[in-house]
Each structure stands twice: as structure tokens, then as C-alpha cells.
Amino acid sequence: MSKPRKIIHIDMDCFFAAVEMRENPALSNLPIAVGGSSDRRGVLSTCNYLARKYGVRSAMATAHALKLCPDLVVVPGSMALYKSISQQIRDIFLRYTPLIEPLSLDEAYLDVSDCKLFQGSATLIAESIRRDIEVETGLTASAGVAPNKFIAKIASDENKPNGICVIPPHKVSEFVDKLPLRKIPGVGKVTAEKLKSLGLNTTADVRSYPFDGLEQACGKLAKSLLDKSHGIDDRELSLDRVRKSVGVEHTLSHDIYSRDQVLRVIKQLLPELNSRFAKHKRDSVVHKQVIKLKFDDFKTTTIEKISPTLNESLFSELLTGALLRQENRGIRLVGISLGLAKPQTQKQMVFDFL
Numbered sequence: 465m466s467k468p469r470k471i472i473h474i475d476m477d478c479f480f481a482a483v484e485m486r487e488n489p490a491l492s493n494l495p496i497a498v499g500g501s502s503d504r505r506g507v508l509s510t511c512n513y514l515a516r517k518y519g520v521r522s523a524m525a526t527a528h529a530l531k532l533c534p535d536l537v538v539v540p541g542s543m544a545l546y547k548s549i550s551q552q553i554r555d556i557f558l559r560y561t562p563l564i565e566p567l568s569l570d571e572a573y574l575d576v577s578d579c580k581l582f583q584g585s586a587t588l589i590a591e592s593i594r595r596d597i598e599v600e601t602g603l604t605a606s607a608g609v610a611p612n613k614f615i616a617k618i619a620s621d622e623n624k625p626n627g628i629c630v631i632p633p634h635k636v637s638e639f640v641d642k643l644p645l646r647k648i649p650g651v652g653k654v655t656a657e658k659l660k661s662l663g664l665n666t667t668a669d670v671r672s673y674p675f676d677g678l679e680q681a682c683g684k685l686a687k688s689l690l691d692k693s694h695g696i697d698d699r700e701l702s703l704d705r706v707r708k709s710v711g712v713e714h715t716l717s718h719d720i721y722s723r724d725q726v727l728r729v730i731k732q733l734l735p736e737l738n739s740r741f742a743k744h745k746r747d748s749v750v751h752k753q754v755i756k757l758k759f760d761d762f763k764t765t766t767i768e769k770i771s772p773t774l775n776e777s778l779f780s781e782l783l784t785g786a787l788l789r790q791e792n793r794g795i796r797l798v799g800i801s802l803g804l805a806k807p808q809t810q811k812q813m814v815f816d817f818l
Contacts, residue, residue, distance in 0.1 A: 468633045470586035471701075472574040473608040473616035474593060476553070477625035479570035480546055481512040484539050486602045495533050498541040499526050505715050505796060509541060513625060549601055556596045560589055565701040571620075573613055575701050587630050594628065614697035615639065618647055636695035643667045648692050650685060658682070667693035707748060710740040711756075711801025719760050719794025723787060726757070729798040730779050737800055741774065748804035750774055755782040757790075758797035765789045774802060 476482065480498040485491045495515035500506015506526040518533035530536055550569040557564050563575035574593075582588035590607040597605045604626035608619025611633045619639075622629035631639045644666055646656045658681055664670055670678065670693040679686040691697065712733050720726060741750070753775065754768040767785045771778055779800055 467577070468611040469575060470577045470579075470584075470589075471610055471613055471616040472576055472586060472590045472593070473610075473613070473620040474553075474557070474572055474574065474590075474597075475606050475608075475620045475624070476570035476597075477604045477606060478510055478512050479603070480510045480541055481515075482603050483546060483549060484541065485512065487545075491537060491539075494537050495520070495535060496537040496539060497526075497529060498539055499529075500540070500715065501526060501538065505717065506538075507715070508538070511536075549603070552601060553597055553605075556593060556600065559596070560593060563701055563703065565703060573616065573701050587628070590628055590630075594626075611636065612695075612697035613699055613701070614649070614692050615695060617649060618643070621647075640667050640693065640695040643693075645670065645689075648689065650688065655682065655685065707744050707804055709754075709801050709803050710737065710744060711754070711799055712736045712740065713756060713797055713799025713801075715758075715797045716795070719796055721790075721794055723783065726783055726787075726795060726798055727780065730755075730783070730800055733798070733800050734776060734779075737802065738774065741802055741804075744804060747806070749807045750802050751805040752803035753778050753782065754799075754801045754803065755779055755786055756797070756799035756801070757786050757795050758799075759790065760794035760796055762796075763793075764797075768803070 481496055484496060484498060493514075495512065495518060497508045497511035497515055497520060499508035508520070508522055508524050508526060508529055510522045511520045511529070515529075515533055515536055518536070520529045520533050520536060526538055530538075546569055554564065554566065554572070557572065557574055560581060561574050561576050561579050565573040567573070576586050576589050579589055582592065586609045590609050594605050594607055597603060606620050606624045606626060607628045608616040608622070608631070609628065610616040610619050610631040615631050615636055619629040619631050645651050645659055645664060651659070659665070662673070662677070662681060664673060670689055675686065675690060678690065682689060714729060714733060716729070720729070750771060750773055752768050753771045754766055756764060756766045758764045765786055767782045769778060769782060
């Protein structure tokens with residue numbers, strides 16, 4: 465029998481907001497959020513824990529957040545600063561293991577199975593990492609320690625903020641015994657509602673449900689869902705992750721309605737999309753283009769098409785299909801993106817702007 469792995473999931477506590485409070489201590493005792501302004505119909509990237517007590521959440525419209533919390537301080541944020549601190553944190557990780565799978569600027573998996581520090585204790589390693597982060601950045605992080613990625617990620621949220629949760633192999637079954645399905649990565653709102661309609665609310669429910677019925681309801685997700693309901697997750701860390709997409713979008717200060725108006729926005733977004741793709745083109749090639757529209761009722765539509773190059777005229781074609789779904793609604797957001805894949809050859813990318 466193979467030796468259990470030792471996986472740590474590190475998750476920074478309200479990262480963007482915490483950085484802003486570090487930079488401006490006067491904000492420390494105020495409800496704050498990072499995001500766009502309400503008069504430009506912005507949305508929030510994150511908020512601190514004080515703001516969360518009012519029901520404010522990430523991805524919430526700034527205007528709605530201000531209704532929930534009139535004293536909310538909204539700051540625009542500084543992505544360059546966040547990236548710099550994220551790199552500083554990654555350098556701390558590298559002191560303990562080269563096996564790192566970053567999930568975003570503020571969270572990552574670490575495999576410390578072969579780390580010899582602290583006599584190989586993953587718990588002590590995680591505590592040391594959290595201590596290094598706090599001392600060197602002034603920020604706090606929470607950690608989950610477990611024999612697999614799935615359990616480690618859920619565990620890191622158990623004692624937030626600035627906490628640690630350790631689930632050793634012999635405690636995995638007990639930990640997942642009655643876990644709400646909504647906590648399982650991959651089970652979104654729609655899937656959770658579908659499962660609920662079958663009477664499935666916890667992992668215990670899934671374990672006792674006929675697999676055929678689960679497969680009929682969830683398709684390919686069924687096997688993963690059943691495995692996770694038993695605490696099973698054999699995934700290795702992805703150390704050579706290739707970005708699957710790059711995109712850029714803009715929330716408009718006023719609704720627009722016409723094709724020409726949307727095309728003007730796309731024209732403005734293209735240089736930034738080109739710039740973002742340029743950072744990844746050595747490791748990735750384009751395999752599709754996508755256009756996204758959000759209407760005044762907050763419903764979103766996307767249209768995509770296979771394409772081997774970034775082709776400006778194709779966005780115009782995709783827009784034609786997207787506008788068929790407009791139904792006289794105003795358009796509040798326009799986005800364009802590229803689906804990426806690993807290159808099959810060393811052939812250099814050619815951009816086709818028609």
C-alpha cells in the first residue's frame with residue numbers, strides 16, 4: 465500500500481482587501497471592498513470580514529453592496545501590487561517544496577510528502593508557512609492539511625480567518641461523513657438544486673443513492689461526486705498548468721443597444737486581449753474565440769467558434785449570433801476571450817486581424 469500523501473492548501477484571508485488594509489491602516493476597522501465604483505456599475509472582487517457581516521460578497525454589484533452596507537468603503541485596488549505580493553508568497557512556498565500548484569494569486573496546493581523539515585510533519589510545515597507569510601508580508605493565511613487535494617481545500621475554509629484544519633488519513637471518513645454537497649468543488653448552484661430535487665443534500669445521501677440514478681442526473685460528474693463523498697481524490701498536483709483561456713470584458717456605464725455600439729467596445733478591448741495572449745503564446749495556441757454579452761436583466765449569453773488564430777472579423781460574426789438573443793434588452797457588459805490549448809507543434813502563431 466502506498467504511503468499517504470501530505471497536501472497543504474494555503475488560502476490567503478480576503479487577500480486583496482487585506483493588502484489594502486495593510487497599505488492604509490486607517491481602513492482596518494472599517495467595512496471595505498475592492499472593486500469598481502457604483503456609478504459605473506462595478507462589481508466587487510473581494511471584501512473584508514467586517515463587510516461580510518452585512519451580507520457583502522465577492523462578485524456582488526457594488527451598488528447592491530452599498531445598499532446592504534451604506535458605510536462600505538470601496539477601493540479600486542492595485543493588481544500590480546497584488547501580483548508582487550503573490551510572488552513573494554510563492555517564494556516562501558519554495559523554501560518547503562517545489563511541488564506547487566497555484567490556483568490563483570491568493571491560493572495554492574503544496575505537496576510536502578517528501579519535505580524533511582520538522583521531521584516531515586505536514587502540520588508543522590503548514591504552521592511555519594503561515595508564520596513566514598505573516599511575518600514577511602503582514603498578511604494572514606489559512607491552511608488545510610490532508611492526504612488529498614479535495615479534503616485539503618475544504619479544510620482550509622474550516623477555521624478561517626488565520627486558522628488551520630488538519631485532517632489525517634484516519635479522520636477523512638469522519639470529516640466527509642455528512643458534508644454538504646454544496647461544499648464540494650464542481651457542485652455549483654444548478655447542480656446542487658438538481659441533487660436536492662433527488663433528496664441528495666450531503667455526502668452521506670450520495671453514498672446511499674443508486675449510482676445509475678446519480679449518473680443519469682449528473683453525467684460525468686457522478687463518478688467524481690461519489691469518490692469525493694467517500695473522501696477519495698487521486699489527483700496529482702498540476703505543476704505545468706497551461707492557461708485554458710484569456711479574456712477581457714468591460715461593464716458599461718450606460719446600456720447600449722446597437723451592433724455598431726458593441727463593435728466599438730470590442731475594438732477597444734482587442735489591444736488588451738492581444739496583450740494578455742502575448743504573455744502565454746509561447747506555451748499556448750488559440751483554439752477558439754468567444755464573445756460574451758450581459759443584458760440589463762443580468763442574464764448572460766456566450767457564443768464561441770473554433771479558430772486557430774485571433775481573428776477580429778470572427779468576433780463580428782459571433783456578435784451576430786449573440787444579438788439574436790438580445791430580445792430588445794440593453795447590453796451592460798461586453799467581453800471577448802480566447803480558448804487556449806497546448807501547441808501541437810513549434811509553429812509560430814500568426815495573428816490575423818482582418
